[in-house]
Amino acid sequence: MTNNWLITGATSGFGRRVAERALQNGAHVIAVGRRAADLPARAGLTPLALDITAPEAEEVLRAAVDVAGGLDVLVNNAGYGLFGSVEQTPAAEERAVIDTTCWPTWPCCGPPCPPCAPRTAGSCRLAR
Numbered sequence: 001m002t003n004n005w006l007i008t009g010a011t012s013g014f015g016r017r018v019a020e021r022a023l024q025n026g027a028h029v030i031a032v033g034r035r036a037a038d039l040p041a042r043a044g045l046t047p048l049a050l051d052i053t054a055p056e057a058e059e060v061l062r063a064a065v066d067v068a069g070g071l072d073v074l075v076n077n078a079g080y081g082l083f084g085s086v087e088q089t090p091a092a093e094e095r096a097v098i099d100t101t102c103w104p105t106w107p108c109c110g111p112p113c114p115p116c117a118p119r120t121a122g123s124c125r126l127a128r
Contacts, residue, residue, distance in 0.1 A: 002044075004068045006030045006061070008052055009077035011038050018075055019045070030064050032078070052078040053099045 005022045009015035011033030019029045019039075028044050036047035046068070050060055065071045079101035082093055 003027045003072040004030070004065075004070055005073045005075065006032065006065060006068075006071055007075040007077060008032045009079060011035045015075065015077040018077065022073075027073075028068060030068060032061070032064075 003022075003026075005019070005027045007015050007019050007022070007029060010019045010029070010031035012035070015031075015033070016039075019031050022029050023042065023044050026044070028046070030046045030048055031039055032048045032050050032052065033039075034049065034051050036049035039045065039047045046064070048060070048064055050057060054060075080097065082089060082097045086094075
């Protein structure tokens with residue numbers, strides 16, 4: 001049985017490396033990212049262009065998991081860094097970091113994870 005992985009933040013950095021390794025090990029990967037078009041076409045890879053903070057994120061993620069036939073592993077890796085002093089960082093930029101790094105835990109871990117339950121290898125991983 002092929003493991004189905006959903007990885008957010010999979011278009012660059014750590015998320016992309018995890019996706020590549022999962023593919024090398026024979027997994028099917030739903031690679032979520034704002035720049036999913038940057039991912040090379042390859043067997044076992046389903047790129048999903050999605051801003052994880054978008055209002056429709058929960059619905060889109062659930063549909064992708066349903067199409068894949070369930071979910072075995074979730075790597076919630078979406079996020080980015082903001083560098084600078086707190087007092088000089090505009091509140092809107094701080095909020096954007098929190099909205100991307102912290103709040104998507106629910107749309108990622110809440111609805112997609114119940115399909116893990118009936119599968120024998122189900123687990124959810126939160127990468128931070």
